[in-house]
Amino acid sequence: MNPNPPAPLKVIIVEDLPSFQENAEKLLAQQPGFTLIGTCATVRESLALIKATKPDLLLLDIRLPDGNGFTILEKMLPFQCKVIFLTCYEEYAVRAFRYGAIDFLLKPLDEDEFKEALQKVNNVQPLLQEQLNVTLDSYLESKQLDYIVLRSQQSSQKVYFKDICYLQSDDCYTNFFLNNGMKEVISKPLKYYEEILPDSFLRIHQSYLVNKIYIRRYYSKEGSLHLKDGTQLPVSVRRKNLVHRFFKFW
CATH class of the missing domain: 3.40.50.2300 (Response regulator)
Incomplete structure (x- = not known):
């Protein structure tokens, strides 16, 4: 004791x-x-x-x-x-x-x-x-901002939506991949951020939420989305229609 x-x-x-x-x-x-x-x-x-x-x-x-x-x-x-x-x-x-x-x-x-x-x-x-x-x-001001605060046990930082390339689910955590090459690990599930991030973010998979401005190419046969920095992310079968719709009106 x-x-x-x-x-x-x-x-x-x-x-x-x-x-x-x-x-x-x-x-x-x-x-x-x-x-x-x-x-x-x-x-x-x-x-x-x-x-x-x-x-x-x-x-x-x-x-x-x-x-x-x-x-x-x-x-x-x-x-x-x-x-x-x-x-x-x-x-x-x-x-x-x-x-x-x-x-x-x-x-x-x-x-x-x-x-x-x-x-x-x-x-x-x-x-x-x-x-x-x-x-x-x-x-x-009852408005939607263009940035959020990402808070981990080590730090807190203000991050603009335009600087977020994509988010990856990791059980109860979410990995933020930023356009400066940094990765931030936050103890919130991906669903939490899907609900508050703007329509410029596209859910392509159970584990991925992507900022549309960083999308370069979509390979429908292999179900693969390529980002501008060369990152390749999977597109789930149930999300293919959403991705097709995005490219249709892109």
């Missing part, structure tokens, strides 16, 4: 609706390694409590009576704690978080998803200013 077990992570819940706040408190109490040090319902209350207690983790609602969760984060710079957003399903919110590589949970909270998110907290770094900027650009 470890004689000096790590201290539990201090958590603040920022949520203005009592039912959702109680739900989050109940689920948090079931998770070892975390202790609730306070709850808040407004931006003003949250900033005061965060300053006084210096939490390790915020469970942060977007919409609050006197502002939103982004306001809290902007006033916390530089970030000293980790953040998981809580939100009702909104197209712009979900897309914004994914663009910024910010963890979020949909309300009402699912027990398994909540548990999984907390289990990952120890391996996640505090937010970067760039992540917040990307998320704010997408959410507050």
Whole structure:
């Protein structure tokens, strides 16, 4: 037995609706390694409590009576704690978080998803200013951007769609192959990125998503797609019609 077990992570819940706040408190109490040090319902209350207690983790609602969760984060710079957003399903919110590589949970909270998110907290770094900027650009202006943040355990970087040649699935990971020859390995499945990347990306195989601007030639008989840098990728039988359609209107 470890004689000096790590201290539990201090958590603040920022949520203005009592039912959702109680739900989050109940689920948090079931998770070892975390202790609730306070709850808040407004931006003003949250900033005061965060300053006084210096939490390790915020469970942060977007919409609050006197502002939103982004306001809290902007006033916390530089970030000293980790953040998981809580939100009702909104197209712009979900897309914004994914663009910024910010963890979020949909309300009402699912027990398994909540548990999984907390289990990952120890391996996640505090937010970067760039992540917040990307998320704010997408959410507050309700627009689709031309870049996303790719976040691994080692680093985070802003990547423009035009610089992504193709993506390759690797179980629960996705390999990003960039036009500078670099490869980034991200712990999200390919399906995750297929849902948020624009129509300029074509799914040609269960394991591949390709940026159309890098396609050079398609060999239908052998089911092979050649990219401008010489890379050859397989086209699955069920995706051949999509590839044919792309070349028809190319």
